[in-house]
Each structure stands twice: as C-alpha cells, then as structure tokens.
C-alpha cells in the first residue's frame with residue numbers, strides 16, 4: 001500500500017488563474033496525514049516545474065498555451081509510469097484538467113490496457129475547432145482518446161490511451177454543442193447528472209466500474225472537483241449548478257476502493273482563490289481517502 005503524491009501546478013489550461021495553487025491547498029488540508037492514518041506509506045515527489053503564465057505570450061487563441069502544456073504533459077507521462085512500475089499508486093494534484101493528458105498517457109503506458117472513470121460537470125471533449133474558449137482543460141478527455149491537435153493527442157507516444165468502451169464520463173451537465181457530437185461519435189459511455197438523479201449513484205458506479213474494468217489491467221480515476229455541487233465545492237474555476245452531493249461523491253469513491261481496480265488517481269481544478277476556507281481542498285482529501293479505502297468503521 002504505497003502512494004506517491006505529485007503536484008502539477010498548471011493553470012495555463014483554464015481561463016481563471018489560481019488552480020496552480022490547488023496542489024498546495026490539498027497538501028495543506030492534511031493529505032499525507034489522512035493517508036498515513038489509513039495505513040499507506042506516502043511519498044511526496046513535490047511539484048513539477050511549470051512555466052509562469054506571466055512570462056508567456058499566447059501564440060494561438062484557439063489552443064492557448066499548447067506548447068507549454070504539451071511540454072509539461074510530456075514530462076508527466078514517464079514519471080507516472082515510473083511510479084506505477086515501482087508499485088506506487090500515483091496521486092496527482094492539479095492544476096487544471098489539462099494535466100490529465102500527461103497522467104493518463106503515463107498510466108496507459110504502464111498498464112497497456114486502462115479504463116478511465118472521469119468525473120466532471122463538463123465533457124472536456126472539445127478540439128481546437130469545437131472549443132468556445134480555446135482552453136485546453138476543456139479538451140483533455142478528447143485528446144486522451146485521440147481527438148484534436150496532433151501534438152496533444154500524441155503525448156506519451158501513442159494516440160488513443162484507452163478504448164472508448166472502457167471510458168465512463170460521469171456527472172456531466174454542461175457540454176458545448178459540437179463537443180456533444182464528438183462525444184457521441186467517440187463511443188465513450190456517458191452518465192449525465194440526469195441519469196444519476198434517475199438511477200442513483202450506486203447503479204451508475206456499478207456500471208462505470210464494469211466498463212472501466214472489462215478487459216483492462218486497472219482504472220485511472222480523474223476527478224474534476226466541479227462535478228460536485230458548487231454549494232459544497234465552491235473553490236473551482238468553472239462551477240455549474242446542480243452537481244452531485246457530498247455523499248454521492250464519497251459513495252462513488254468508496255465503490256472505486258471496493259473494486260480493487262484503482263491504479264492511478266487525480267484531483268483537479270481546485271482553485272483556492274475562489275474557495276471558502278479551503279473546504280474544496282479538504283473535500284478532495286476526504287475523497288482521496290475514500291477512494292484509497294478509508295472505511296467509516
């Protein structure tokens with residue numbers, strides 16, 4: 001039971017500044033202590049170097065900071081693979097959601113076949129052509145599945161990090177029109193917030209875990225804190241009303257732990273500037289503990 005924590009303080013993929021501080025906020029909320037209490041050996045690698053937005057001129061408004069984000073992701077991928085080969089579960093702290101292009105590449109390279117459960121209010125399936133914002137954090141799931149800019153798609157070496165039938169996108173309620181078409185075309189499994197209301201998180205997670213486990217060597221869980229309702233998780237840059245509850249989020253993580261398939265875990269989009277006394281980071285810590293096996297009794 002070993003966890004290796006890695007901070008990736010990228011905020012270049014999002015419009016609002018401040019998610020780069022997410023990793024510090026999550027560590028400050030006693031992450032290491034919480035994991036040690038449930039029996040983990042925890043090593044903290046520290047943060048990856050990320051260039052400062054103030055020093056960079058945007059070259060392309062349709063793919064903002066692409067060069068820098070790709071460079072960070074290319075450094076991330078081999079590091080994640082290495083942690084996994086050493087027997088650690090990587091626990092990655094964002095940063096905005098663009099970092100997943102690198103983490104998923106690394107996880108996929110280490111495992112060969114990986115399933116992805118992606119929690120998000122958004123689809124993160126835009127491309128340069130469909131994105132209304134040009135922000136790469138809205139493109140990272142699509143890029144991981146082979147859609148979009150060649151350089152983004154090729155991070156870590158191979159195009160298409162998982163089979164679409166092994167991917168579950170959960171909690172979505174804000175998808176751009178052309179993004180929706182791409183999502184449908186891709187064939188990934190989508191569970192909207194409406195379906196969670198209707199079927200309950202338990203059934204959705206049973207399906208999602210099956211989807212992500214079927215024929216794979218393990219599951220990568222990518223957790224965008226904006227999947228949770230903003231009344232519970234206010235410290236995010238792109239909040240959308242009507243998100244999942246505190247307990248639904250925990251139940252989902254508890255079921256991930258029970259599946260014994262978790263190989264790589266990340267929490268992204270925590271923005272301490274917009275938070276209320278660090279409660280969103282504290283929630284990320286308690287969710288991490290649940291995903292890694294913390295039990296009520």
Ligand SMILES: NC(=[NH2+])NCCC[C@H](N)C(=O)O
Pocket residue numbers: 096097098122123124126131132133134135137138139174175176224226238269
């Ligand atoms: N990871 C996120 N919070 N993504 C938000 C994406 C918002 C919007 N769909 C866009 O592409 O700009």
Ligand SMILES: [Mn+2]
Pocket residue numbers: 097120122124137224
């Ligand atoms: Mn996201």
Ligand SMILES: [Mn+2]
Pocket residue numbers: 120121122224226227238269
């Ligand atoms: Mn989101």
